[in-house]
Amino acid sequence: MATKSAMLPQMQSDPDPRLRWFRPQGCVEKGEDGTFAVYVGGSLIGRFTRQNPAERDVLIVLVLEDPRARLVEIARAFRVSLETVRRARLRAVEGGLGKVAERRKRGAPTKLTAALRRRVYGLFDGGLNVRATLRAIRGRVSYRTLRRAHEQWQTERKPTEQQLATCTQQVLPLLERAAANDVTVAAESNASGLTAGQREGGKREAEPATEQEVELAAEAAGSEMSLEEAVGQNNGQLVQHAGTWLMLGMLQAMGLYTVAKEACRDAVGQVALRLALDAVAIALTLGQRCVEGVRRLATSSVALLLRARGAISASWTRRILKRFAKQSSGTLQLGMARRYLHGSLRDDRRVVLYIDNHRRPYTGKHTLRKGWRMQDKRARPGVEDYYVHDQDGRPLFRIEDPWHSSLATWLRPVAGFVRSVFDSDVTPVLAFDRAGAFPEELAALRDTGVEFTTYERAPYAQYTAAAFDHTVTLIRESKPKERVVIQFTDERQKNLGKGRGRVDRIALRMPDGSQVNLLAASTLPAADLICIQLQRWGHQENQLKHGNERWAINQLDGRSVEPYPADAIIPNPARRRLDRSLRLARAAEGDARRKLARLQEQDPKRVKLEEDLQRAVQQQQELEALRPEVPTHAPVSETDLADKLVYHDGEYKTVIDTLRTALANAESELAAELAPHLRKPREAKKTLANLLAAPGVVRLGARTITVTLAPPGTAQEWDAFGCLLQQINARKLTLPGDRSSRRLVFKLQT
Numbered sequence: 232m233a234t235k236s237a238m239l240p241q242m243q244s245d246p247d248p249r250l251r252w253f254r255p256q257g258c259v260e261k262g263e264d265g266t267f268a269v270y271v272g273g274s275l276i277g278r279f280t281r282q283n284p285a286e287r288d289v290l291i292v293l294v295l296e297d298p299r300a301r302l303v304e305i306a307r308a309f310r311v312s313l314e315t316v317r318r319a320r321l322r323a324v325e326g327g328l329g330k331v332a333e334r335r336k337r338g339a340p341t342k343l344t345a346a347l348r349r350r351v352y353g354l355f356d357g358g359l360n361v362r363a364t365l366r367a368i369r370g371r372v373s374y375r376t377l378r379r380a381h382e383q384w385q386t387e388r389k390p391t392e393q394q395l396a397t398c399t400q401q402v403l404p405l406l407e408r409a410a411a412n413d414v415t416v417a418a419e420s421n422a423s424g425l426t427a428g429q430r431e432g433g434k435r436e437a438e439p440a441t442e443q444e445v446e447l448a449a450e451a452a453g454s455e456m457s458l459e460e461a462v463g464q465n466n467g468q469l470v471q472h473a474g475t476w477l478m479l480g481m482l483q484a485m486g487l488y489t490v491a492k493e494a495c496r497d498a499v500g501q502v503a504l505r506l507a508l509d510a511v512a513i514a515l516t517l518g519q520r521c522v523e524g525v526r527r528l529a530t531s532s533v534a535l536l537l538r539a540r541g542a543i544s545a546s547w548t549r550r551i552l553k554r555f556a557k558q559s560s561g562t563l564q565l566g567m568a569r570r571y572l573h574g575s576l577r578d579d580r581r582v583v584l585y586i587d588n589h590r591r592p593y594t595g596k597h598t599l600r601k602g603w604r605m606q607d608k609r610a611r612p613g614v615e616d617y618y619v620h621d622q623d624g625r626p627l628f629r630i631e632d633p634w635h636s637s638l639a640t641w642l643r644p645v646a647g648f649v650r651s652v653f654d655s656d657v658t659p660v661l662a663f664d665r666a667g668a669f670p671e672e673l674a675a676l677r678d679t680g681v682e683f684t685t686y687e688r689a690p691y692a693q694y695t696a697a698a699f700d701h702t703v704t705l706i707r708e709s710k711p712k713e714r715v716v717i718q719f720t721d722e723r724q725k726n727l728g729k730g731r732g733r734v735d736r737i738a739l740r741m742p743d744g745s746q747v748n749l750l751a752a753s754t755l756p757a758a759d760l761i762c763i764q765l766q767r768w769g770h771q772e773n774q775l776k777h778g779n780e781r782w783a784i785n786q787l788d789g790r791s792v793e794p795y796p797a798d799a800i801i802p803n804p805a806r807r808r809l810d811r812s813l814r815l816a817r818a819a820e821g822d823a824r825r826k827l828a829r830l831q832e833q834d835p836k837r838v839k840l841e842e843d844l845q846r847a848v849q850q851q852q853e854l855e856a857l858r859p860e861v862p863t864h865a866p867v868s869e870t871d872l873a874d875k876l877v878y879h880d881g882e883y884k885t886v887i888d889t890l891r892t893a894l895a896n897a898e899s900e901l902a903a904e905l906a907p908h909l910r911k912p913r914e915a916k917k918t919l920a921n922l923l924a925a926p927g928v929v930r931l932g933a934r935t936i937t938v939t940l941a942p943p944g945t946a947q948e949w950d951a952f953g954c955l956l957q958q959i960n961a962r963k964l965t966l967p968g969d970r971s972s973r974r975l976v977f978k979l980q981t
Contacts, residue, residue: 720737725750
């Protein structure tokens, strides 16, 4: 790239063939990637490519503002004809830069309409070549037109494939918090789901470890105890919380420790990381809800439970995990999400995902941005989290969004991440509520080949009872014997307006006679789409409730804050206060008029009420005069929240929540195997908690580790536990950190 000093030579010398000068201190440089850079006075004023002539023409007009500029030299420098420069100047004179930036249409209108183009692109995506596509559309356009469409399709698809290839670092920017100070994501993610200030590759360079952290790592390595030594010291005594080794074995089988080791990149020692993850996993399994719960593990059997020479403190655990989170939080979460997605793939090569927002309230001393929380029916300070669950209700990953972006912002990035995990023949099917049912986003999802189902926003036409000519029967999981019959019709389509095309509309007649409309774009039968959408509440909303009550997903965890960007656009608190004062003044006017209407003409109270009425009317006039001058939204720097508004750094919480997600999925698998053996299957998770917290005796063999548990429970529950442990032993679980990979064998105390 040409430096600033390279702009100073006279243009007649042309020392570099890549440079073409159009005045003594202005030139156009051609890059190796085909990009052209325009410099004036040593400063870069813009870039353009041959594929985007609008940007080139705008730069030509800017250069022409210099009265010393000559058209011939500008045409030579920009590698265009003299007529192109003249046309650009003429369009600037007629309509300014906006007219120059417009792309002029030449020739007759094409026969390849928007609807036909979508169909042709779909055939290209299906693997058909140009001639096969021409036969499929029965020659509605010429071969040459279709050939140009195929070239354009290839151009549009190529950057998408490159984006998906690096989706684990780019498509979900808020997962890794790669740009903690770049907060333009709220505005830019609506278009592409990418942050402008993201680092290349989404990775951080490891900072040099401090002396204290080196000492901590060395202490952890020295405090590790071999399993043989730990069992020998225990000498057959009862081990408290030995049932938590069930969870550690499940996490090892799910690959959590493998992904964490790969993501660590020498941020902390492997032994220290294993001890920290073990301690937090055991504390969460026992219902401690946060990292502080590791203090409850300081019992006489902690040496064998953690295979360490002493108790692990909460402060040490936090320091280890925070250093690990600085560069590996997003990698850990995305790595586990990829494993979960492979387990969610259906036989028809589809992945059904539920996406919904979950507001995490905040009650601390800092000032956080407010947002509407449906459970409280009011706006509360906090963070907006977007959770992704699979069709069975298992959580996959969480997207933290302190900028309070809409649900529609994250639909395409989530679909792009799914496509980056699988081959191109896997189709993501997204199910979400009305918060994402906007015509622009629905059309974009349909055009990119993403299938979806959502609710239609009211108002919509009400159908007569005779129009519902199909039925679907649903079974409630809470009441398996109860059947719900729903009538539906899918004969009509929904026009998205403004040339966006149409999507399928499925009108449902609920058992109470009310009508609910679904919008979908999928080749699945309508009955399957209805089941997917109506089961979202039970599979996702109930899981979010259970996740907070059992695993404390609303826990703050990390308490470090970052200042909110000064140029971020937020709702103006001054406008909110003004509107509230205006509502109170109108209410005061109404109260005064109501009381005056009930009084007699000679009543002495009328004087006081008339004064109140006049004061309320005058106050309304003053507030209404101020209202146009107070915008509804404004930059943070122009509001009362300047230098006060902050947000929490979510890297540390991402690590803890990834562990919570893995524990929740392991709990669901074990509860699903335990439920058939219980008299009350709905209490499987509560009964399982007794087994996970049970004490036991550990005996070490040459190839096995035998754990004899003594959980509390009835005779029937003990029988169920025996059946569950047989199934668990068949999994051949191993303990994290066991270099001999001995198999865990669980038994019940006789």
